[in-house]
Amino acid sequence: MNKNKAFSGLAIAGLTTLFFILTWQGLTFNYDFENFFQENDPDLDFYREYREKFENDNDYLLIALGHKPDIYDSLFLEQSLQLKKEICGLEGVLEVVSLLDQEEALIGPFGVNFRLLLDWSSSENLKKTAQRLSEDDLWKGSLMDENARYLLLLVKNKQRIAKEEGDRLYMAIEGLLRQSEITDYKAAGKIKAQGAFVSLLQEEFAFFFLLAIICVLLLLWLLYRVWWAIVLPLIIILIGIFWTIAFLLLTGGELDIMLVMQPPILMVIGLSGMVHILSHYQGLIRKNVPKEKAVALVFGELALPIFLTALTTALGFISLYFTDVYSLKWFGLYTGLGVLFMFTSLMSLLPVALFTFAPLGSSQNKVWEARWENSMGKLYQWILAKKSLIxxxxxxxxxxxxxxxxxxxxxxxxxxxxxEDHPLMADFRFFDERFSGSKPLEIFVSVENDDLTIFDYQVLSEMDKLAAFIKENYKTDNVLSPLTLIKSINKARNGGNPKAFRLPSELAYQGMDRIRDQFMERRDLGVWSEDLKSGRMSARMEDLGSFEGQRLHQNLNRFVENNVDKELLQVRITGTSFLIDKSHEQVTQNVFEGLGFAFFLVVFIVGLLYKSWRIAFLVLLPNIVPLLWIGGGMYWFGIDFKLSTSIVFAIAFGIAVDDSIHFMTNLRLQMAKGNLLDHAMRLTFMTTGKAIVLTTFILSSGFLVLMFSDLEIPWFAGFLVSLSLFFALLADLFWLPVLLLSIKKLLNAKVIGALPEKQKLQK
Structure with a gap:
């Protein structure tokens, strides 16, 4: 490295920055929980076909309107009806389902009559309505709560509504709610949640970007106390981050709940590489090496290890690309590329700074340096004495x-x-407690027999068994299905008696075809296909978590296997909630599969460096330690595997392996000078060991910043990655030397074999 090459790098960096400035797209944020579904999943493909036939199961907004002591107040009901009509008139609203204009059929001698479920035309009618509904469990937990304190408006919005459109619609609905005379209301649903998440993402991005800058400035000031060694490294790091984000936007990417973590992650990774270079540079300056020669030596000796650590870190992130989850794939890929952008920024801009400004090191506290070396020396002696115990x-x-x-x-x-204290969480918990839940549950049913439809009695009988099990298994109050239509007709034929809301006897069902067709024409419930060969069973349930959800799904599958006649009825669980529950399990599995790929690459890189697979596998062992210890720590702290914690293993491995790479490349450099393992190890421990401690402190500090997040994914990333870096430091400082000393003969033989004949004889 000389001045000409350094300024050539500066020119390349300048042109790259200019290109990204000219092509800057502007920041865009997105949150779509469907980005966490597993791509290439047959269940996802099936659900996409299912929603084309029926509807998207989460395109709704739940609005609960409250009144004390109960909803049976004519003024409150009139205000609620007016609000419902106003919401129905908004663009993007397909339908609003509620008790306010729900009709109940009554079949008498003169045909079918319909009456309003809620009649507040007079106080006497209202009393009768209250009495009738209190005896009818059909609507409790679905369109009113158990205590009749809240009335539910189920707002069905445009299918797969775009984020911007959904935001406008929710803002319009919220405006109507605020203008209404009704002051007690709750709302929960996709269009509200997405807007809240994106607002939080924007706040988090700005907050973390600023906090990461403050953290970097503070660490640089503590380490160097020289203005250019504080300002210029920060500028270099910010340029690397700018390149990364500009490239992301240029290629159509958006900042989401994962990518909002990028700035602090890239900052601490860039700072770690910079500290390795500046520490080595300081050491040479203290040995009175001329500045130009010191810069050349630093980049000559550290270019390869810095590149290898950047590569292994990038590969740790890129291993997330194998998860098949859209959001994780692109987080892994873009952050992996960001690490390489950071390496390019560092290697193209830092040499110019070192050539231009006064050398570091001469004013540093030599007493402090002597204490460092003395402490590291004593630690190494202790390790040699306690090899077996370690x-x-x-x-x-x-x-x-x-x-x-x-x-x-x-x-x-x-x-x-x-x-936990976010208002949106409180709203969703409210609907879980009072309205059977806010989590959609979807089950597809179909008839394979060409001679039958879903409205044949034997098929309905199987569906009735299934519906009863669903209500019991998932603790839901109401299951909407083709069976609902038949039960409603039976209730109508029995004067509206709530106890008659059940499947009639086969004899009573005969001759119901004409009435059924009339009911189907009057109201399409959206739970049967046009050819009447398939249908859906739809409900809402409490969000009990993916572990419990998977258990309930398995219970249902076992029930279907043992109790449902497949000749009559085919059953398949589907829906967004089912796919999310499944994704937590699959992501965990795929992350560890991706780690297998990362393990192989690390072994391959170290194997090439030392031309020995035995050495490569030994180096891998200390890097498995932090992963196992994190897993044990998760058990100790009661943390579960999920989308937000599984990814930590890929991030932690990619960053933690850097210490081993730095240690091994420096050891190789010392041995290449003719030093046998004992002496080379001591020199490496005294120099690289100190740098590893410093960079671990820097990286941990940077990741701990993420614990200030209100979002779970950044919080867990901050806590668990910091913990893993500490574990990696212990493994590299204590166990790696012990492992290498166990193959001292092999390593010394490689050193002696690479020496000229004269030096071999001297050895």
Whole structure:
């Protein structure tokens, strides 16, 4: 590295920055929980076909209107009806379902009559209505709560409504709610949640960007206390982040709940590489090496290890690309590329700074340096004296952590990412407690027999068994299905008696075809297909978590297998909630599969450096330790595997392996000078060991910043990655030297074999 090459790098960096400035697209934020579905999943393909036939199961907004002591107040009901009509008139609203204009059929001698469920035309009618509804469990938990304190408006919005359109619609609905005389109301649903998430994302992005800058400035000031060594490194890091975000936007990417973590992650990774370079540079300056020669030596010796650490870190992130989850795939890919952008920024701009400004190191506290070296020397002596104990401890703790890790369950919730005290969480909990839940439950039913339809009695009988099990298994109050139509007709034929809301006897069902067709023409419930060969069973349930959800789904599958006649009825669970529950399990599995790929690449890189697969596998062992210990720590702290915690393993491995790469490349450099392992190890421990401690402190500080987040994914990333970096430091400082000393003959043989003949004889 010389001045000409350094300024050539500056020119390239300048042109790259200019290109990204000219092509800047502007920041865009997005939150769509469907981005966490598993791509290439047969269940996802099936659901996409299902919603084309019926409807998207989460395109609704739940609005609960409250009144004390109960909803049976004529003024309140009139105000609610007016509000319903206003919401129906909004663009993007398809339908508003409520008790306010719901009709109930009555079949008498003179045909079918319909009466309003809620009649407040007189106080006497209102009393009769209250009495009738109190005896009818059909509507409790669905369109009114158990205590008749809240009335539900189920607002069905445009299918797969765009984020911007959904925001406008919810703002219009919220405006109507505020203008209404009704002051007690709650709302929950997709169009509200997406807007809240994006607002939170924008706040988090700005907050973390500022906090990361403050953190970097503080760390640089503590380390160097020289203005250019504080300002210029920050500028270099910010340029690397700008390149990353500009490239993301240029290629059609958007900032989401995952990518909002990028700035602090890239900042601490860039700062870590910079500290390795500046620490080595300081050491040479203190040895009175001329500045130009020191810069050349630094980049000559560290260019390869810095590149390898950037590559392994990038590969750790890129391993997330194998998860098949849209949001995780692009977070992994863009952050992996961001690490490489950061390396390019560092290597093209830092040499110019070192050539231009006064050298670091001469004014540093030499007493402090001597204490560092003395402490590291004593630590190394202790490690040599306790080799067997260290090996036993690391193996024992790792095995124990592995056992604990195997007992960590996979469990996640739809609103996992929000803080517990967020108003949106309170609203969703409200609907879980009072209205059977806010989580959609969808089950597809079909008839394979060409001679039957879903309205044949034997098919309805199977569906009736299934509906009863669904209500019991999922603790839901109401299941909407083709069976609902038949039960409503039976109730109508019995004078509106609530007890008659059931499947009639086969004899009573005969001759019901004409009435059924009349009912179907009057109101399409959206639960049967045009050819009457398939249908849906739709309900809402409490969000009990993916672990419990998967257990309930398995219960249903077992019930279908043992109790439903497949010749008559085919059953399949589907829907967005089912896919999210499944994604938590699949992501955990796929992250660990991706780690297998990352393990292979690390072994390959170290194997090439030392031309020995035995050495490569030994180096891999200390990097498995932090992963096992994190898993054991998760069991200890009661943290489950889920979307937000599984990704930590890929991030942690990609960053933690850097210490091993730095240690091994420096050891190789010392041995290439002719030093045998004992002496080379001591020199490496005294120099790179110190840098590893400093960079671990820097990286941990940077990731701990994420714990200020109100979102779950950044919080867990901050806590667990910081913990893993500490574990990686212990493994690299204590166990890696012990492992390498166990193959001293092999390493020394490689050194002696690479020496000229004269030096071999001297050895």
């Amino acid at each position: 090996a036993v401890l690391f193996v024992s703790i790792s095995l124990l952590a592995g056992i604990f890790m195997s007992q960590v369950k996979t469990d996640g919730y739809i609103l996992d990412n929000l803080p």
